[in-house]
Every structure is written in C-alpha cells, then in structure tokens.
Amino acid sequence: MYELISSICSIFQDLADLVWGFPTNIAWYASLPVIGELPLVIILLVGTGIYFTCNLRFVQIKYFRYGLNVLINSHKEKQGISPLASFLLSTAMRVGPGNILGVTGAVSTGGPGALFWMWVSAFFGMATAFVESTLSQIYKEKQGDEYVGGLPCYGRRFLGGAAIIGGVLSFLYIIYALLCIPAQGFNTISAMVAVTQNLTGAEIAAGSSLIWGFFLLLMALTAFSIFGGLRRITNITDVLVPIMAVVYVVAVLVMVAMKLELLPWFFYVVVTEAFRPEPVFGGALGIALSQGIKRGLMSNEAGQGTLSMPAAVSYAKHPCDQGIIQAIGVFLDTIVICTLTGFVLIMGQAWMKDGSAAWFKMGRLEKFLASCAQMLGSEAGYGLATLVISICFGIFAFTCLLGFLSFSEICAKQISNNTVFIVAVRLVNLAVLAFGMITNIVGFDLSALWNLSDFANIMMVCCNLPLLYLGFGKVQKAFNHFECKEGKFCSETLDEPLPVWDEIH
Structure with a gap:
C-alpha cells in the first residue's frame, strides 16, 4: 500500500513538474539568461497582474484605505455574510502552512532575495485578486439566504451559459479540494503532536494510542464544522x-x-540578493526570482480562482468593494505574514553560520524552528517559540482545511441540491482528510502529499486565467461605475441580467 500511494503521488508530481516547468525543460529556452529559468505559467501570472494593475490605474494602492474602512464598518447581514466574515474566511484559506513551509522553501532554495520577488508577485497579484473577486460578486447567485458564486458561476456566464459548464468547473474545484485536503490533515496532526511533546517533554511514538486519539478528535471537530453549514x-x-x-x-x-540591530541588514540583504544571490543559493538571479514569484503566488492564490467563492458569498453594496477587500487579503498574506516568516529565517542567519550544511538538510518546519532558536539564543526561549509556532501552524492548517471543505460543498450544490449527494461529498471529504492524517500516523512523507497540492494549483490556474481575460471588460465597466458613483449597480450597468443585484438595489 505504501508503494502504491508513493507511485500515485509521484505521477501527480511528474504532471505538475511538466506544467510548472514548461518551457524550462526545453534546452534552447533554458539556455536563455534569467528568463530561461522562469516557467511560462509564472510569466503569465505576473504578466496578468501587471496588465490588470495598469488598466485599473493601480487600484490596489488607490483604494487600499477604502477597503480597510469597508472591513472596519462591516456588520452581520441577514442575507449572505458580512464583508469582514468573508475576508476572514478567505484569509483562513490563504494563510496556511505554506506561509511557513513555502517561504522557508523559497528562501532556503533561492536565498533571501526570493522574499523580494514574493513582494513583487503579491503587489501585482493584488490586482488579479481584485479582478476575480469582482467577477465573483457580479455573477453571484442566491440559494436560500446565502449567496454562492465564484469560478463556476462566472465561468458558466463566459462559456455559453450552459449548466454543464458550471457543473464541470464546480467538479474541478471539488477535485482541487480533495487533492489539497490530505496535506492539511497531515499538518494538523503534526502540530498536535509537536505541541503535546513540547508540553510534556515526552516523545510520542508513531502510531501510539494518543495520536489515534488526536485523529478521532480532529475528525469529530471537522464533521461538526462542515455539517453545520x-x-x-x-x-x-x-x-x-x-x-x-x-x-x-x-x-x-x-x-x-x-x-x-539586524533589521537594516535584513532589508539590505533581501534587496541586494534579489539581483545577486550568494553562491550557496546557486548565484543565479533566475533562481531567486523563480522561487520567490512561485511561492508568493501559491501562498496568496491570486489568479487561481480558488478564493473566488469566499468573495462571492459576502453581501456588498458594490462588486468592487469585495474586489478591494480581497486585494487586501493578498497584502496580508504575503506582504505581512510571509515577511514575518522571512524575518525569522533571514535574521536568524542559520543559513550563513558554521554548520549551515546541517540546516540546509533539515525539513522545512525544522529549518524554521532552528532559525527561531538562533533568534532567541536560549533553550527556554526556543521551547516557548516551538510551542507557540506549533500552535499557530496547527491553526493555520485547520482553518485552511475548513475553507477547502466549505467551498467544496458550495461547488457540490452548484452541481446538485440533492441532500444525498451533498452528504456524500461531505463524507468523501472526511475520508480524504482521514487518509491525510493516517499517512502522518504511519510515517509517510509530507512532500508526497504536497505533490498533490502542486498539481491541484496548476490545474486551477490553467482553468481560471483565460476566464479572467474573458471577463475583464465587465470588471472595467464595474470599476468605472464604482469610481463615477453613477447610481446603484444593477443589470443596466453591464447591459445584461444580474438578478441578484437588481434585488439588492
């Protein structure tokens, strides 16, 4: 069974590497300076962000304060959920274990300069998030007292309006969630074990009854959450x-x-090594650039369409309100949370001290905790940091898990409202979660489960990016209406039926 699971995961990894790496896996392209190390998908994602930023007149800067005001002044709604609740739900999915593991991987492979390129990708990714979230609001639909929408809804509108289109896109998201859920279950169990070991000082053996107790507890908590809607x-x-x-x-x-005292040096080394990485990191600009942009985009998920659904479920006075809020979500995820991780990794200097070879051989979480030890310089401080970081890591994984499960169910409702079908999707999600936790308990390698997530991410990017271009004209019209404040947003604004917005206004 172990060999079978490994073989399946390696197939997904080969597929993900093929698409993520294209055309860097072609000799003549790979020989080009700098750009030869950048896969096409990264060029497209960043290029899309630049295009949207310029055409929307740097919306992510111009309306940043406005978005904060919307969040601060939001309140509970009878229909849909509040803008703040939507923001927190999308943040639950954005801010996950990747904010620690992904940044650690980027910095340990591409050097401190990779963090600079994460900032760049986030800045332009904010405009991409604005576009997909605004589209989600424009084409949202109503089910009972809740709003639904996102990629399946705007995709159906742009591809002919047939119900089968929305069903296929909804099914793709369910597959995406099923491929990502195992890693979150794995990480949550890891965090629970780490916290317990830290508190008790005792080593917990793999497969012990205590770990199986954690398994049952997490399954019960998750079932309670998703069966509550x-x-x-x-x-x-x-x-x-x-x-x-x-x-x-x-x-x-x-x-x-x-x-x-190391703070000025931190910013100096991040900026300078963005263009001149040290030899220990390969010494090539393309490595830092590629690692930073890839990990940044995969952390904030701008352009994947995976966070279009939390954007749609919110009540909003105008579609652009939610677009601006989701752009702020990208800022929080990458510019704030990922930078905090970067502070520890880079200012800890474990990568440049004697014995750094051992640091490079560690797993990603172990690298981060070792950097915490360097920052604190004491055994007691390290123990406390390990406890706090492990708790945060576990909450990151659990909230991310809840996001996957909830929007998997919303997509299931786009396919069918049949109660048996919805319950079946919930049970399949729980089964996949159980699989992820069991792989941890029996000592399986986390990297194999990340292979599934890598494939899922690239699958969603390939589906979503073309749709964003198809709908960008609608976003521009909505944005112009938002800026000019020309009355209420409704069907007449875009000259097409928007029944939800007609009802709101």
Missing part, C-alpha cells in the same frame, strides 16, 4: 483567524525585537 464555519473562522494572526505576529515581532 457555511455560517457555522464562518463563526469558527471569525474566532480562529484573528487569534492565529495576532499570536503569530506578536511571536515573530518579539523575536525581531531581540535582534533589532
């Missing part, structure tokens, strides 16, 4: 997301305060 999940994320964000931010800032 979207509102129960948003109630949970409304609590957990602010807690995990505040705790992680405070923990890292405390470590930074202990090494405050």
Whole structure:
C-alpha cells in the first residue's frame, strides 16, 4: 500500500513538474539568461497582474484605505455574510502552512532575495485578486439566504451559459479540494503532536494510542464544522483567524525585537540578493526570482480562482468593494505574514553560520524552528517559540482545511441540491482528510502529499486565467461605475441580467 500511494503521488508530481516547468525543460529556452529559468505559467501570472494593475490605474494602492474602512464598518447581514466574515474566511484559506513551509522553501532554495520577488508577485497579484473577486460578486447567485458564486458561476456566464459548464468547473474545484485536503490533515496532526511533546517533554511514538486519539478528535471537530453549514464555519473562522494572526505576529515581532540591530541588514540583504544571490543559493538571479514569484503566488492564490467563492458569498453594496477587500487579503498574506516568516529565517542567519550544511538538510518546519532558536539564543526561549509556532501552524492548517471543505460543498450544490449527494461529498471529504492524517500516523512523507497540492494549483490556474481575460471588460465597466458613483449597480450597468443585484438595489 505504501508503494502504491508513493507511485500515485509521484505521477501527480511528474504532471505538475511538466506544467510548472514548461518551457524550462526545453534546452534552447533554458539556455536563455534569467528568463530561461522562469516557467511560462509564472510569466503569465505576473504578466496578468501587471496588465490588470495598469488598466485599473493601480487600484490596489488607490483604494487600499477604502477597503480597510469597508472591513472596519462591516456588520452581520441577514442575507449572505458580512464583508469582514468573508475576508476572514478567505484569509483562513490563504494563510496556511505554506506561509511557513513555502517561504522557508523559497528562501532556503533561492536565498533571501526570493522574499523580494514574493513582494513583487503579491503587489501585482493584488490586482488579479481584485479582478476575480469582482467577477465573483457580479455573477453571484442566491440559494436560500446565502449567496454562492465564484469560478463556476462566472465561468458558466463566459462559456455559453450552459449548466454543464458550471457543473464541470464546480467538479474541478471539488477535485482541487480533495487533492489539497490530505496535506492539511497531515499538518494538523503534526502540530498536535509537536505541541503535546513540547508540553510534556515526552516523545510520542508513531502510531501510539494518543495520536489515534488526536485523529478521532480532529475528525469529530471537522464533521461538526462542515455539517453545520457555511455560517457555522464562518463563526469558527471569525474566532480562529484573528487569534492565529495576532499570536503569530506578536511571536515573530518579539523575536525581531531581540535582534533589532539586524533589521537594516535584513532589508539590505533581501534587496541586494534579489539581483545577486550568494553562491550557496546557486548565484543565479533566475533562481531567486523563480522561487520567490512561485511561492508568493501559491501562498496568496491570486489568479487561481480558488478564493473566488469566499468573495462571492459576502453581501456588498458594490462588486468592487469585495474586489478591494480581497486585494487586501493578498497584502496580508504575503506582504505581512510571509515577511514575518522571512524575518525569522533571514535574521536568524542559520543559513550563513558554521554548520549551515546541517540546516540546509533539515525539513522545512525544522529549518524554521532552528532559525527561531538562533533568534532567541536560549533553550527556554526556543521551547516557548516551538510551542507557540506549533500552535499557530496547527491553526493555520485547520482553518485552511475548513475553507477547502466549505467551498467544496458550495461547488457540490452548484452541481446538485440533492441532500444525498451533498452528504456524500461531505463524507468523501472526511475520508480524504482521514487518509491525510493516517499517512502522518504511519510515517509517510509530507512532500508526497504536497505533490498533490502542486498539481491541484496548476490545474486551477490553467482553468481560471483565460476566464479572467474573458471577463475583464465587465470588471472595467464595474470599476468605472464604482469610481463615477453613477447610481446603484444593477443589470443596466453591464447591459445584461444580474438578478441578484437588481434585488439588492
């Protein structure tokens, strides 16, 4: 069985590498300086962000403060969920284990300069997030007292309006969720074990009854959450997301305060090594650039369409309101959370000290914790940091898991409202979650499960990017209406039927 699972995961990895790497796997292209190290998909994602940024007149800067005001002044809604609840739900999916593991992988492979390119990808990705989230709001639909929408809805509108189109896109998202859920289950169990070991000081053996107890507890918590519907999940994320964000931010800032004299050096090394990486990281600009952009885009998910659904479920006075809010979500994820991880990795300097070879051989989470130890410089401090980071890591994974499960169900409802079908999708999701946790318990390698996620990510990018271009004209019209404040947004604004917006206004 172990060999079978490994073989299946390796097939997905080969497919993901083929698409993610194209055309760097072609000799003549790979021989080109700098650009030869950049896959086509990364060029397209960044190019799309630049195109949207220029045509929307740097919307991510111009309306940043406006978006914050919308979040601050949001309140509970009778129909849909509030803008703040939608923001927290999308943040639950954006801010996940990748904010630690992904950044660690980028910096340990591409050097400190990779963080600079993560910032660049996030800045332009904010415009891409604005476009897909605005489209999600424009074409959202109503089911009972809730709004639904996102990629399946705007995709159906742009590809002929046939119900089968929406069904296929909904099914693709369900597949995406099923491929990503195992890694989140794996990470949550890892965090629970790490926290317990830290508190008790005892090593927990693989497959012990305690770990199986964690398995049952997590299955019960997850089942309770998803069988309560979207509102129960948003109630949970409304609590957990602010807690995990505040705790992680405070923990890292405390470590930074202990090494405050290194802060100017941090920014210097990030910027200079973005263009001149050290030999230990390959010494090539393309490596830092490719690693930074890829990990940045995969962290904030701009352009994948995977966060179009939390954007659609919110009540909004104008579609562009939610677009601006989701752009802020990209900022929070990459410019704030990923940078905090970068502070620890780079200012810890484990990568440049004697014995750095051992650091490079560690797993990603171990690298990050070792960097925490360098920042704190004491055994007691390291123990406390390990506990706090493990708790944050576990909450990151659990809230991300809830996001996948909830929007998998929303997509299932796009296919059929049959109760048996919806329950079946919930049970399949729980089964896949159980698989992810069991792989941890029996000692399976996490990297194999990340292979599934890599394939899922590229699959969604290939589906979503063409649709964003098809719908960009609609976004421009909506944005012009938003800026000019020409009355209420409704069907007449875009000269096409928008029944939800006609009802709102």
